[in-house]
């Protein structure tokens with residue numbers, strides 16, 4: 486085709502079609518952000534519990550509400566939120582459909598991904614509400630309408646040695662129909678072995694069992710723990726060491742018969758690059774409210790897919806993070822084959838009213854699965870009374 490050929494659909498020549506001054510600037514705006522509010526929420530735990538590194542005495546989350554000139558409010562949850570003014574400069578007056586462009590500007594402006602996560606999630610909630618579609622459709626469409634769940638609990642209460650309460654809790658999860666459970670270890674190889682043996686005995690041979698050491702170890706002590714628990718058919722071993730210790734992951738994976746998992750605290754696409762591209766673990770676990778929201782998590786999942794690493798999101802927060810994680814996990818691809826490994830949703834079983842009460846309709850497991858919301862946006866309605874009840878600080882910026 487020469488440059489003088491006229492295109493039949495536009496009636497323009499090739500030169501006219503592609504000359505920059507022939508292209509009209511993009512001006513279509515569906516709505517504009519007029520207000521952004523941050524809520525710091527804290528829930529006091531009645532019976533504190535520990536993993537290998539920290540006692541949980543409160544559950545704290547940072548919620549973001551973004552409102553537009555159409556009167557729609559989108560909800561998000563981030564981590565380590567700065568003053569709202571830091572976020573507002575990238576959002577006020579903009580159309581939520583420019584979410585990726587806003588994210589780029591925020592990143593260039595030094596806004597950490599963990600803080601931006603809340604805004605990105607709220608903007609996706611707004612886009613979905615504006616067009617009357619669930620977020621999973623904005624991401625390309627769900628490949629599952631229900632997701633298999635694993636009960637995430639079995640923390641330390643007082644004694645490091647396994648107690649009757651640990652076995653009782655594990656047995657209750659199996660009886661409730663969970664196809665998988667995750668327990669805390671990282672207390673030394675001998676105690677890890679005793680705790681895992683107690684839980685395996687309580688859940689029987691058919692329930693998948695994952696263990697989580699929360700970065701308690703170095704390579705040598707992690708390998709001792711791996712060898713101590715392997716006879717109990719462990720499905721995955723999570724965070725034996727911090728996710729930045731790539732060489733240690735290689736060493737541990739070489740010694741471990743089970744799959745390694747990790748990455749829940751990493752922020753931004755770049756932070757996942759080496760962990761994933763070096764294939765030193767089998768499962769990567771981005772947290773949507775830490776890694777950078779839907780925009781970053783979709784890129785991280787693509788990076789993982791290209792390297793043959795499975796993505797199973799981490800979920801530890803309020804009902805807003807839970808809803809966002811469901812929307813995202815709904816679109817994550819299964820592996821090849823007729824019988825792929827299950828996509829397991831982290832169903833936090835610990836005491837936390839911010840997860841159980843902040844949505845007007847709580848998310849519940851049924852028959853070992855949880856439904857992906859089909860309502861517009863994130864598919865949840867925030868209970869404003871509960872939001873107010875647990876808010877310890879808030880600030881707002883308006884256009």
Ligand SMILES: [Mg+2]
Nearest residue numbers: 697723724749
């Ligand atoms: Mg973990």
